[in-house]
Amino acid sequence: MSQRQVLQVFEQYQKARTHFVQMVAELATRPQNIETLQNAGVMSLLRPLLLDVVPTIQQTAALALGRLANYNDDLAEAVVKGDILPQLVYSLAEQNRFYKKAAAFVLRAVGKHSPQLAQAIVDCGALDTLVICLEDFDPGVKEAAAWALGYIARHNAELSQAVVDAGAVPLLVLCIQEPEVALKRIAASALSDISKHSPELAQTVVDAGAIAHLAQMILNPDAKLKRQILSALSQIAKHSVDLAEMVVEAEIFPVVLTCLKDKDEYVKKNASTLIREIAKHTPELSQLIVNAGGVAAVIDCIGSCKGNIRLPGIMMLGYVAAHSENLAMAVIISKGVPQLSLCLSEEPEDHIKAAAAWALGQIGRHTPEHARAVAVTNTLPVLLSLYMSTESSEDLQVKSKKAIKSILQKCTYLPALEPFLYDAPPNILKHVVGQFSKVLPHDSKARRLFVTSGGLKKVQEIKAEPGSLLQEYINSINNCYPEEIVRYYSPGYSETLLQRVDSYQPLAN
Amino acid sequence: MREAMATLARLQARSKAVGQQYYFRNSVVDVFRKKENDAAVKIQNWFRGCRVRAYIRHLHRAAIIVQKWWRSYLSRQHYQLVVKLAYYTMKMNLYNEMAVRIQRRWRGYKIRKYCFDYFYLKEYLRAVTETNDAIRDALEEFAEMKEREEKKAALEREEKKRDYQARKMHYLLSTKQIPGIYNSPFRKDPDPWELRLQKAKPLTHQRPRVKQKHSISLTSWLACTSNRSFPRSEILPPINRKQCQGPFRDIAEVLEQRYKPLEPTLREAEPINELKEAREDLRRQEWIRNVNDNMFLPFSSYHKNEKYVPSMHSSSKYGPNSYGCQRFRDENPKKWICPKEKETRSNMDHKNKGQVNTSLIFM
Numbered sequence: 001m002s003q004r005q006v007l008q009v010f011e012q013y014q015k016a017r018t019h020f021v022q023m024v025a026e027l028a029t030r031p032q033n034i035e036t037l038q039n040a041g042v043m044s045l046l047r048p049l050l051l052d053v054v055p056t057i058q059q060t061a062a063l064a065l066g067r068l069a070n071y072n073d074d075l076a077e078a079v080v081k082g083d084i085l086p087q088l089v090y091s092l093a094e095q096n097r098f099y100k101k102a103a104a105f106v107l108r109a110v111g112k113h114s115p116q117l118a119q120a121i122v123d124c125g126a127l128d129t130l131v132i133c134l135e136d137f138d139p140g141v142k143e144a145a146a147w148a149l150g151y152i153a154r155h156n157a158e159l160s161q162a163v164v165d166a167g168a169v170p171l172l173v174l175c176i177q178e179p180e181v182a183l184k185r186i187a188a189s190a191l192s193d194i195s196k197h198s199p200e201l202a203q204t205v206v207d208a209g210a211i212a213h214l215a216q217m218i219l220n221p222d223a224k225l226k227r228q229i230l231s232a233l234s235q236i237a238k239h240s241v242d243l244a245e246m247v248v249e250a251e252i253f254p255v256v257l258t259c260l261k262d263k264d265e266y267v268k269k270n271a272s273t274l275i276r277e278i279a280k281h282t283p284e285l286s287q288l289i290v291n292a293g294g295v296a297a298v299i300d301c302i303g304s305c306k307g308n309i310r311l312p313g314i315m316m317l318g319y320v321a322a323h324s325e326n327l328a329m330a331v332i333i334s335k336g337v338p339q340l341s342l343c344l345s346e347e348p349e350d351h352i353k354a355a356a357a358w359a360l361g362q363i364g365r366h367t368p369e370h371a372r373a374v375a376v377t378n379t380l381p382v383l384l385s386l387y388m389s390t391e392s393s394e395d396l397q398v399k400s401k402k403a404i405k406s407i408l409q410k411c412t413y414l415p416a417l418e419p420f421l422y423d424a425p426p427n428i429l430k431h432v433v434g435q436f437s438k439v440l441p442h443d444s445k446a447r448r449l450f451v452t453s454g455g456l457k458k459v460q461e462i463k464a465e466p467g468s469l470l471q472e473y474i475n476s477i478n479n480c481y482p483e484e485i486v487r488y489y490s491p492g493y494s495e496t497l498l499q500r501v502d503s504y505q506p507l508a509n
Numbered sequence: 510m511r512e513a514m515a516t517l518a519r520l521q522a523r524s525k526a527v528g529q530q531y532y533f534r535n536s537v538v539d540v541f542r543k544k545e546n547d548a549a550v551k552i553q554n555w556f557r558g559c560r561v562r563a564y565i566r567h568l569h570r571a572a573i574i575v576q577k578w579w580r581s582y583l584s585r586q587h588y589q590l591v592v593k594l595a596y597y598t599m600k601m602n603l604y605n606e607m608a609v610r611i612q613r614r615w616r617g618y619k620i621r622k623y624c625f626d627y628f629y630l631k632e633y634l635r636a637v638t639e640t641n642d643a644i645r646d647a648l649e650e651f652a653e654m655k656e657r658e659e660k661k662a663a664l665e666r667e668e669k670k671r672d673y674q675a676r677k678m679h680y681l682l683s684t685k686q687i688p689g690i691y692n693s694p695f696r697k698d699p700d701p702w703e704l705r706l707q708k709a710k711p712l713t714h715q716r717p718r719v720k721q722k723h724s725i726s727l728t729s730w731l732a733c734t735s736n737r738s739f740p741r742s743e744i745l746p747p748i749n750r751k752q753c754q755g756p757f758r759d760i761a762e763v764l765e766q767r768y769k770p771l772e773p774t775l776r777e778a779e780p781i782n783e784l785k786e787a788r789e790d791l792r793r794q795e796w797i798r799n800v801n802d803n804m805f806l807p808f809s810s811y812h813k814n815e816k817y818v819p820s821m822h823s824s825s826k827y828g829p830n831s832y833g834c835q836r837f838r839d840e841n842p843k844k845w846i847c848p849k850e851k852e853t854r855s856n857m858d859h860k861n862k863g864q865v866n867t868s869l870i871f872m
Contacts (some may be wrong), residue, residue: 022723257644261652290637293644300645326630330637363795406797 014054021049021060024386028067042068043078050087060080062088062102065149066109073113079119080110083191085124087422092129093281097138104133104144108151111132113153122152122159126167134171139180145173146183152192157197164201166193169208176213184328185225191234199239200208201266206246212294215250223264230259232268244285260301268301269309276316283323290327295334302339311352314343318359325366328378332373337363341379344386354396357383361403368412374472380404404428412439414446421458430470433459437473456481580612623771672801674704 024042026034042064049061067085069076079085087105093104105124121127126148135146149168153160168190175187191210195202214229233252237244252274259271275294279286289295295317302313317336321328333335337360344356360383364374374380386392406432411417420432425430426501434456440447450456459477464470478486487493561695621627683689683703691700752759778785 059548082596231545254644257648258651261648262653291640293640295643295649296641326633329624329630333634333638333639362797410732 007432014057017049017052017057018054020059021046021057021064025060025064025067028064028071031071031269034071034202036207038075038078042476043075043082043085045083047084047452049332050084050091050245052261055096058091059098059102059366060094062099062106064314066105068109070109070112073117075115076110076117079106080120085121085126089124089126089129092126092133097136097141100133100136100138100141104130104141104148105403108144108148111148111403112151115159118155118159121129127152127162127168128164131166131168132169134175139178139183143180143183143186144173145192145233146172146186150186150193153190154193156200160194160201164204169194169205169210172414173208173210173213176210176217181222181225184217184220185222185228187224187227188217188468192228192235194239195232196235198239200241201244202236202239206243211236211246211250215247215252216254218252218259221263224266226267226269227261227264230256230267230274234270234274234277237274240346241281241285244278248272248285248288252293253289257292257294257297260297264479265305265309268305269312270299272301272316274312276312276319280319281317283327286320286323288325290330294332295336299334299336299339302343307347307349310343310347311355314340314355314359315353318355318362322362323360325370328363328366328370331363332370337374337377337379341377341382344379345382353386354393354399357386357396357403361399361406363481364403365406365410368410371407371411372413372416373434375411378416380407380411380416381419384420388423388425403427405431406498408432408435411435411465414439414449418453418455421455426470429462430473433462433470433473433477437476440477450487451481451485456485460486460490619771671705672709675705676712679706679709679711 021211024037024046027037037431045064046061046068049057051063052058052061059318069079088106092100092103107121107130111121122196130145130149131236136142136145149172153163171185172190172194176191178184178186178187191214195205210231214233217225217229220226220229233247235249242245256271256274259267262271264269265302271486275298276290278291279294298313298316302310302317317331317340321336340360340363341358344353344360347353347356360379362373364371382402383400387397387404392400405428408428409416412435414436417432417435420428424432436450436459440450456477459474462470462474464474681689681700682690683692688694688702688707691703691706693700
């Protein structure tokens with residue numbers, strides 16, 4: 001009888017503990033309770049419960065801790081300082097899968113906040129245990145372990161190197177091949193986080209044979225998985241030409257172009273990022289993308305989205321056009337220039353405008369045909385207004401100035417140059433007048449048009465220091481015309497005429 | 510003798526008159542003589558002059574002939590040189606002209622074949638536009654198809670949901686006695702739900718569902734074999750190709766010749782201003798890549814507007830101090846202890862050098 005009473009006491013205690021831990025775990029899901037929980041000293045209470053006899057209590061305590069640590073980094077630091085991590089790591093190796101999932105969740109929650117906390121996790125030897133968890137049969141455990149590893153590797157190159165040294169990469173590649181979609185997502189995101197820091201890490205990921213598996217999964221219908229895959233491929237391809245070539249050899253073109261038509265915005269963004277990272281290395285890779293019709297797909301993609309999603313696509317066009325004039329011509333005939341000028345005028349943010357200005361400059365700087373193609377769309381006045389406006393950021397001003405200069409140096413399309421005579425500041429005016437002085441001596445119709453449109457008058461009004469380049473250009477323009485016309489349009493001519501009238505003595509009859 | 514004396518006296522008497530007569534007659538004659546002399550002189554003069562002139566004329570003619578022949582000889586030589594030169598120039602002009610023609614053809618060919626083929630570029634751009642259009646169409650189709658699939662999937666989901674609801678609510682079916690709620694007698698025809706309820710099979714009790722193992726089917730989207738996937742690259746040509754019948758050259762030879770790469774001479778391959786061109790190229794590339802054109806100015810430019818402060822040596826009015834080894838040590842012979850002059854370093858060095866050399870030899 002008394003035995004039962006004794007046992008009852010224990011049962012009640014156990015029920016109380018279970019109830020407490022479950023309630024704390026539930027309360028921790030809501031952010032507004034967490035402050036109160038913290039002030040009530042929940043950490044110190046949860047810590048002994050981790051070592052509880054009953055496995056359910058352990059698991060729920062770990063879950064509660066994880067949720068608390070997830071919320072903000074003070075709590076995560078408290079977890080680290082409270083020496084909970086070694087215990088977690090030790091039991092990760094031993095316990096059942098629910099506990100493993102919860103413990104991996106705690107490690108992930110602690111490791112995501114800052115590099116120092118992630119370093120603390122690495123220091124207590126969690127990486128080896130997490131890698132062992134990656135070999136577990138249960139996909140949930142694998143997912144939790146992969147997630148934790150991904151968050152640790154995200155911060156900087158040393159932590160990534162530590163993760164790689166623990167032997168995580170081949171196991172992650174195996175995880176990608178598993179049938180569960182969530183596991184694939186997490187494994188792809190972990191690989192992406194590992195390979196983004198340095199070429200050596202990316203090479204390690206490639207050596208484990210990741211590219212083939214990643215490339216196979218591009219056609220998977222799940223949008224979040226596609227995001228991670230494309231992000232992983234772009235992080236690998238961005239480091240060097242060899243890696244980009246390896247990514248291309250996995251035959252992602254033209255399949256990747258279908259991702260540019262996806263409904264999900266971030267899939268589009270990551271796909272255009274991947275294409276950009278490949279295109280920026282060498283002209284041959286850009287040529288490959290052009291031959292596969294990538295430029296048209298990217299231009300359509302730019303047309304269909306707004307804001308930051310467009311940015312990688314715009315940069316990709318700039319990189320392709322920068323390599324050679326044939327590629328720039330390919331961009332022009334794919335109708336890229338009207339789209340870019342649309343971006344330039346309608347986007348509100350400065351950095352996107354700066355990217356569009358830079359891309360237009362790269363397209364138009366090669367030959368007079370290219371400059372003409374850019375000038376015809378009336379983008380030059382827009383660029384000029386961006387350069388001159390006081391509200392644009394310095395980066396935007398510098399880029400638009402560079403673009404204007406490089407396009408103007410090749411532009412022979414005079415109707416586009418004429419408005420520049422009136423509005424441009426002196427350093428740009430020099431180039432404009434220089435272009436006029438190159439074109440006018442050879443083209444009689446243009447000369448006539450120049451006079452009738454009032455350009456000659458404006459040129460006469462320009463003040464230039466004698467001996468400067470501007471003065472030479474003005475002289476060469478004046479030499480194209482007979483002296484009377486030049487004198488007629490020079491300022492103050494009416495005064496000189498009137499003076500002559502005043503001083504004229506009529507012949508006495 | 511008397512006669513002689515008489516004659517003498519007579520002669521003496523007449524001598525004066527004779528003398529006078531003589532003188533008179535001589536003077537008269539003298540005038541004539543002078544005249545005649547003058548005339549004779551004149552004639553001789555003239556004659557001599559004529560003779561000399563004739564001689565000179567003769568000489569002249571001879572000289573002219575000699576000069577003529579000599580000059581003609583010189584000019585002919587000169588002319589031959591001129592002709593040679595003109596001929597040479599003409600030939601060189603011809604050769605230049607021909608060389609220009611050859612070079613023109615060759616340069617045009619080289620540029621068009623190896624450096625820049627305009628028609629190939631045009632063709633390439635046309636092909637790119639075609640590919641772009643094809644890709645755009647394909648992507649449009651793809652997007653449309655995806656939308657259609659989504660709509661279909663949504664409809665199916667709706668249908669399934671309604672079906673499930675009908676199966677759950679099958680008891681609301683109307684019976685003969687009691688019309689169901691969807692079959693109100695005041696309606697003309699029954700509500701579509703009524704029909705659905707009629708068709709629906711009632712739900713059975715929940716049996717424990719056997720969990721299906723995840724199986725990886727080989728015909729899944731992994732293989733990219735469906736119609737939606739983009740076409741793969743074309744089949745490669747067969748390895749062993751039979752030679753075509755007929756008087757055709759070996760195809761390997763033909764291809765080798767057609768796609769032979771350019772083997773330029775050293776002068777072409779490495780032009781003399783290659784370094785300059787490379788520098789210009791680099792500068793252009795840098796100008797393209799650099800967003801900011803201002804070079805990084807070294808810190809020394811900070812001091813550019815500082816005034817120049819001359820050093821003490823040049824600004825002092827006493828001029829620079831004499832400098833050199835002689836002045837490093839302050840020599841004051843009066844302070845020396847030993848009377849003879851101290852050995853200078855150079856003497857000592859010589860002595861030491863000699864010793865050192867000998868020691869080196871012994872080593």
